[in-house]
Amino acid sequence: MAVLEFIGDQLLRPNRAVVFGLGAIAGLAMHHGFYIHGEWHVQAPAIVVGHSLAFAALFIGSVSSSFAGGTLTLESKFVFRYPGFAILGYLVALFTSITVYRLFFNRLARAGFAGPVGARITKLWHMWACRGSKNHLVLDRLHRKYGDFVRTGPTEVTVFHPDVYWVIDGPKAECVKSEWYDILDPNLSLVTARNKFLHQTRRRQWNQGFTTKSIAQYEEKILKYVDQLDVCIEQDVAAHRVSDVRNLFFWFGFDAMGDFVFNKPFNMLQDQKWHHIIVLLQRALSLLGPFSAVPWLIQIGFKLMPRVWILKDWFDMVAWCEKQMHERLQVPEDKLRVPDVAHYLMEDAKTNNFRKESMMWLNGDSLLAIVAGSEPTASVLLGIFCELARNPAHARKIYDEIQGLDIRDARSLSRAPHLEAVISEALRFYPVLPTGGNRKTLEHGVTIGGTYIPPYTTIVAPRYSIMRREDCFERGNEFLPERWFEKPEMIRNKAAYAPFGTGHHSCLGRVLATDDMRLVTARLVSKYHIRFPTGEDGHGVLGDLRDQFTANPGQLHLVFELREKQ
Numbered sequence: 001m002a003v004l005e006f007i008g009d010q011l012l013r014p015n016r017a018v019v020f021g022l023g024a025i026a027g028l029a030m031h032h033g034f035y036i037h038g039e040w041h042v043q044a045p046a047i048v049v050g051h052s053l054a055f056a057a058l059f060i061g062s063v064s065s066s067f068a069g070g071t072l073t074l075e076s077k078f079v080f081r082y083p084g085f086a087i088l089g090y091l092v093a094l095f096t097s098i099t100v101y102r103l104f105f106n107r108l109a110r111a112g113f114a115g116p117v118g119a120r121i122t123k124l125w126h127m128w129a130c131r132g133s134k135n136h137l138v139l140d141r142l143h144r145k146y147g148d149f150v151r152t153g154p155t156e157v158t159v160f161h162p163d164v165y166w167v168i169d170g171p172k173a174e175c176v177k178s179e180w181y182d183i184l185d186p187n188l189s190l191v192t193a194r195n196k197f198l199h200q201t202r203r204r205q206w207n208q209g210f211t212t213k214s215i216a217q218y219e220e221k222i223l224k225y226v227d228q229l230d231v232c233i234e235q236d237v238a239a240h241r242v243s244d245v246r247n248l249f250f251w252f253g254f255d256a257m258g259d260f261v262f263n264k265p266f267n268m269l270q271d272q273k274w275h276h277i278i279v280l281l282q283r284a285l286s287l288l289g290p291f292s293a294v295p296w297l298i299q300i301g302f303k304l305m306p307r308v309w310i311l312k313d314w315f316d317m318v319a320w321c322e323k324q325m326h327e328r329l330q331v332p333e334d335k336l337r338v339p340d341v342a343h344y345l346m347e348d349a350k351t352n353n354f355r356k357e358s359m360m361w362l363n364g365d366s367l368l369a370i371v372a373g374s375e376p377t378a379s380v381l382l383g384i385f386c387e388l389a390r391n392p393a394h395a396r397k398i399y400d401e402i403q404g405l406d407i408r409d410a411r412s413l414s415r416a417p418h419l420e421a422v423i424s425e426a427l428r429f430y431p432v433l434p435t436g437g438n439r440k441t442l443e444h445g446v447t448i449g450g451t452y453i454p455p456y457t458t459i460v461a462p463r464y465s466i467m468r469r470e471d472c473f474e475r476g477n478e479f480l481p482e483r484w485f486e487k488p489e490m491i492r493n494k495a496a497y498a499p500f501g502t503g504h505h506s507c508l509g510r511v512l513a514t515d516d517m518r519l520v521t522a523r524l525v526s527k528y529h530i531r532f533p534t535g536e537d538g539h540g541v542l543g544d545l546r547d548q549f550t551a552n553p554g555q556l557h558l559v560f561e562l563r564e565k566q
């Protein structure tokens, strides 16, 4: 059957069925020859551009061939319809093939994993479900509906089984980080390194900045910000003002991080206002709420529309983080009283004569250090103080046990069991990564709690739900620090507890963050009674929490009152 049919002597018109069919064959070939194999998210921008160019070329070719030799050879109404039929055929076949394959034939479909139909077809379903940045609640609902293994994407399973952390991140783990972690491409960073060897090598460099000695040096700096935090609260007390604790803890987190990472505080506690760049950073991070579900869309946005909407904030933030590192590079080392985290990260760049790749690591790691070193601690502190106000008995117990301990020494405070228990419980109840931290199986797949997860499947392990499982934590939906020392039987399965991650990808700032929380909690509890003001019940901290890879908790206002002893 001919592609073009003659009408009259000269004029041609396309055989629509054939043109449509040819397009459809191309669509099926693209799906089965290319897209079905391997990862394409990083190439997504090139795919969009390539397709746009190819479609445009079809139209241009059609127009120019219609006027071959200066005379019209194609019937005019078909000049645009002709390529249109081909493109339609291509797209219909491509998307139908993708849908049918994902619904009935891919590995997860054949293995019979249950999940919402929309999620089985496309992750755009998930993006829409997360438009309010409440992925932790979206997944929690799916858990209740479908059980411990839920298909939440064409090639994604969300696992609520407590063994998941050990399987995906333990010493024998046969998983890598998922596509999400290419978010900083082309920059490199420790947390986003998907290649195990590269990750290990970079982690060794980071480790040098987290030895017992360097942590002790950072803590000395941090004490200054505990003092400043206290001054802010004193001022609120003197003015009979309610304290905006969310602001205070975030300012504390960023000021302390600025100092121990870049030797450069943001002075937010001192000025009692947000630094404009931190506002920008928080706005930029908010795009991770809905878009984390769709790494290919993030790549398209970042690479094709970097100056549009909130994406501009993201790139301004990245540029600013890089600038901090570059400015830090200019500071002579002998000017530093004690080395900061940047000092250790720059070692590699110096050794390699600031080669391009070393600078890419520095750029990516500056963003990692800024985000990881600030917000997580602030958000758990918010949880701790919300619970202390809700149940003053915890504050009373902490107050009693820290008498006789040095509240400016985190090691000394580690001997206060109720304080330790409150921190452990806050890390469980207010997880810093409510759902983030996806991994991907390799060629052999993995087995979790008796269920086989096929090769090349993304595994999501939502801490928010797993750390509340009733079969792992008795009365898991309640904040009960007692389970961590007086009533160990209330912890039924400790495998479910992984606030700092597990194994070789676990948090490097664990000791530092825990010490920060000890120092702040002990200082404020030793000096103040804490209560909710009228109309506040602390509900907003979790209720308004936005899951943007890291948790962004809601507002909290508290009244601090000086203890009589003062």
Ligand code: HEM
Pocket: 190, 191, 192, 203, 206, 368, 369, 372, 373, 374, 376, 377, 380, 427, 432, 433, 436, 437, 498, 499, 500, 501, 504, 505, 506, 507, 508, 509, 510, 512, 513, 514
């Ligand atoms: C309460 C506070 C914190 C919690 C709960 C926490 C939790 C975590 C978790 C769960 C991960 C794994 C992320 C992933 O798998 O993608 C992680 C990674 C990391 N955290 Fe933290 N974090 C906290 C504070 C800090 C602080 C203060 C720092 C200091 C800079 C820090 C530095 C890092 C780094 C460098 C990594 C990447 C480790 C790697 O990939 O090898 N964290 N954190």
